[in-house]
Amino acid sequence: MNFSDQNRFINNVRKALGRSPGHKSSLQEIFSIKTVDESRELYEKIKTRTSTQRQKLLSRLINESKTVNLNVICLKNATSVSTSIAGLVREKEPEWGSRKSLTAWEHPLIEKLKLTEVLADRNVPVFCSKLRNNKEAVRDRNTEKMQIRKHVIDSYIGVTSADFCIADTATLVMKTRPGQGRLVSIVPSIHIAVIELKQILGNLKELFILLQHDPKEKSEGLTNCMTFISGPSKTADIEATLVHGAHGPREVYLYVITGR
Amino acid sequence: MSQITTEKYKDEAKRAIKNPVLQDALSNLQERLGKGAVEAYKNLPEGHRLRIEAHDIRMNAIENLDVLLKSLAENVRRNGGHVYFAEDALSAVSHCLEIARKHNVKTAVKGKSMLTEEIGLNRSLEAAGIEVVETDLGEYIVQLAGEHPSHIIAPAIHKTRKEIGKLFSEKLLIHYTDDPPALTRAARKALRDKFLAADMGISGCNLACAETGHITTVSNEGNIRMSTTLPKVHVAFMGMERVVAGLNDYDVLFRLLPRAAAAQNMATYISYIGGPCHKDQVDGPEEFHLIIIDNGRTKILADEEFREILCCIRCAACLNVCPVYRKIGGHSYGYPYCGPVGSVVTPLLVGINRAKDLCLGEMLCGACKEVCPVNIDIPKMLLGLRAKLADGDRKWNVTRASLVEKALYKTWSWLIRNRWTYDLFLRLAYFSQKFLPQKGGMIRRLPPPLHGWTGKRDILPISIETFKQRAKRINLNP
Numbered sequence A: 001m002n003f004s005d006q007n008r009f010i011n012n013v014r015k016a017l018g019r020s021p022g023h024k025s026s027l028q029e030i031f032s033i034k035t036v037d038e039s040r041e042l043y044e045k046i047k048t049r050t051s052t053q054r055q056k057l058l059s060r061l062i063n064e065s066k067t068v069n070l071n072v073i074c075l076k077n078a079t080s081v082s083t084s085i086a087g088l089v090r091e092k093e094p095e096w097g098s099r100k101s102l103t104a105w106e107h108p109l110i111e112k113l114k115l116t117e118v119l120a121d122r123n124v125p126v127f128c129s130k131l132r133n134n135k136e137a138v139r140d141r142n143t144e145k146m147q148i149r150k151h152v153i154d155s156y157i158g159v160t161s162a163d164f165c166i167a168d169t170a171t172l173v174m175k176t177r178p179g180q181g182r183l184v185s186i187v188p189s190i191h192i193a194v195i196e197l198k199q200i201l202g203n204l205k206e207l208f209i210l211l212q213h214d215p216k217e218k219s220e221g222l223t224n225c226m227t228f229i230s231g232p233s234k235t236a237d238i239e240a241t242l243v244h245g246a247h248g249p250r251e252v253y254l255y256v257i258t259g260r
Numbered sequence B: 001m002s003q004i005t006t007e008k009y010k011d012e013a014k015r016a017i018k019n020p021v022l023q024d025a026l027s028n029l030q031e032r033l034g035k036g037a038v039e040a041y042k043n044l045p046e047g048h049r050l051r052i053e054a055h056d057i058r059m060n061a062i063e064n065l066d067v068l069l070k071s072l073a074e075n076v077r078r079n080g081g082h083v084y085f086a087e088d089a090l091s092a093v094s095h096c097l098e099i100a101r102k103h104n105v106k107t108a109v110k111g112k113s114m115l116t117e118e119i120g121l122n123r124s125l126e127a128a129g130i131e132v133v134e135t136d137l138g139e140y141i142v143q144l145a146g147e148h149p150s151h152i153i154a155p156a157i158h159k160t161r162k163e164i165g166k167l168f169s170e171k172l173l174i175h176y177t178d179d180p181p182a183l184t185r186a187a188r189k190a191l192r193d194k195f196l197a198a199d200m201g202i203s204g205c206n207l208a209c210a211e212t213g214h215i216t217t218v219s220n221e222g223n224i225r226m227s228t229t230l231p232k233v234h235v236a237f238m239g240m241e242r243v244v245a246g247l248n249d250y251d252v253l254f255r256l257l258p259r260a261a262a263a264q265n266m267a268t269y270i271s272y273i274g275g276p277c278h279k280d281q282v283d284g285p286e287e288f289h290l291i292i293i294d295n296g297r298t299k300i301l302a303d304e305e306f307r308e309i310l311c312c313i314r315c316a317a318c319l320n321v322c323p324v325y326r327k328i329g330g331h332s333y334g335y336p337y338c339g340p341v342g343s344v345v346t347p348l349l350v351g352i353n354r355a356k357d358l359c360l361g362e363m364l365c366g367a368c369k370e371v372c373p374v375n376i377d378i379p380k381m382l383l384g385l386r387a388k389l390a391d392g393d394r395k396w397n398v399t400r401a402s403l404v405e406k407a408l409y410k411t412w413s414w415l416i417r418n419r420w421t422y423d424l425f426l427r428l429a430y431f432s433q434k435f436l437p438q439k440g441g442m443i444r445r446l447p448p449p450l451h452g453w454t455g456k457r458d459i460l461p462i463s464i465e466t467f468k469q470r471a472k473r474i475n476l477n478p
């Protein structure tokens, strides 16, 4: 690492800003001073939402999802979600090959769906974006990673959960963790996300409040990749005509498990 | 370095105005996006106030850039990424080449980045035998056609669907079609193979977060996510001003950016990327490199008159409302940055004399300031640049654009500050205008050096009755 480049560069910046030689300031001092009380208050509000309030957020989400072409499907429990996903698998055809397969995250909510069993009789394999932890696998991580990559590329549907969903903009927020690959939500032609009602937030501000005040979120950080997804991939680069499915998924389905 | 053709501004502008297809495309774009942005702002609970807040956030970052850059670099390294500081285009490009050589890169896939246009990255990589594929659909089209982008976020706005259809049938060997969904599908297929084969992913950086050590990327197509996840190396290029202090700042900025850029409430994909794949994760690049670039920006930072332009988040909203851009299109500006923002940034980066037509060509209507999500006072800076051209400026190495013009204005200013000389001048002008060609009571042509005024229009002759006399007469006989 060449720190002399960095020092010279930053010194030029300091000079340009007219800093005096002894000038010191820290990042903390620079943070745009917003009232801490206000964000604490909002944090409490998010944490103590009643189920009626959550239902309201859900209606807002459903409303907003139309603008971004996101399909929101609300169901009572995991079983009805997997039945519905099985329906999608039956109805939708693969874009690139002829064989149907899925890749899913390793996630408690997804495990509850028992997709492998549900789709077994249709002969549709469900792969998991998870590294095995036995000895040989650890020795040969690369081969295993290539294997998973291949599965994702071959899959026409990717199944994930999400950390949050923002009602105001119909935005899924997902961090990156072991077993929860980044490719699953971008490479397959169809992206299915499954969340619970309590994961819905009001707006972007609430998300940033949680990331900064919630002890769990704070200690985990943003991870090495935190992605926001609002609907399917789209472009308007040819004569400003809107087309869905530029490079990412052409369709996105969001299942919300409402629990009643 | 990118090619600079700012000297051809007038010729290119004339050409653009005569191109009816381009004229249609540009007005179409402005009707949709320009007006759309203004509408989208209206739906914000804070209304236009939010733009002022965004300005403060960005200005706060710019004025503390030294601290922010240092924290950013520390935090990116803590996350396992590499950081380089490049003073100019050449050193930025050579850092990238070195990384490419180390990994024996054959193919690189790229997300859209104006900065890489500025530093001429593609040409250098290609010269080193690396295939560089632009993956934003518009950029891809422009690259296939061997052209340059003509808009910051809609790079191929100057091309018709028919032209694109012809281009694709030649280059992608598909049957001719001019149907946008079919053309998009063809590009999707061709680029998918590139994504899967590429060994390097290149992206820009929208706004990095100093507090956490992440860069952010924004796209609707998903090409940046593919480019930054599939290849084994990710190299991100960042203009040194594209950073904010902390997570708190994004709420405001990311609510404004998609509205300004595309009249959307939210972009389809926004990613915070900090560092390479961890050992226990299944995908993502093995290495992450961030190249932070000056290339003339500290000079802008040092001048308080122009420092504000560094707040720019390259949303292109100002292009979408500018009456000059609407007529002359992006190519006339002769550098990757066009429209109002380009008319300020380009002269500051490539030389004020060299790019003088850009700031002289804009008409100071103020539409750009009204729509700018970070409320940059572009008209004020255009005036500042013009003042430098009129008087010359040592710091910016500006020579006076026209001595004759300066002399004329000096004389004029002296003349009108003295009642007696002014009256005498009017008298003289009144008598001598009789020798000028006239038609229908109007003067057709003025002699040099004033002939520019009558190049495209006739002007009224000077009246024998002065304003004062007239006022008196009207007051006496109401």
Ligand code: SF4
Residues within 6 Å of the ligand: B260, B311, B312, B313, B314, B315, B316, B317, B318, B319, B341, B368, B371, B372, B373, B374, B375, B376
């Ligand atoms: S000057 Fe303002 S409106 Fe223009 S591109 Fe920059 S941020 Fe957008």
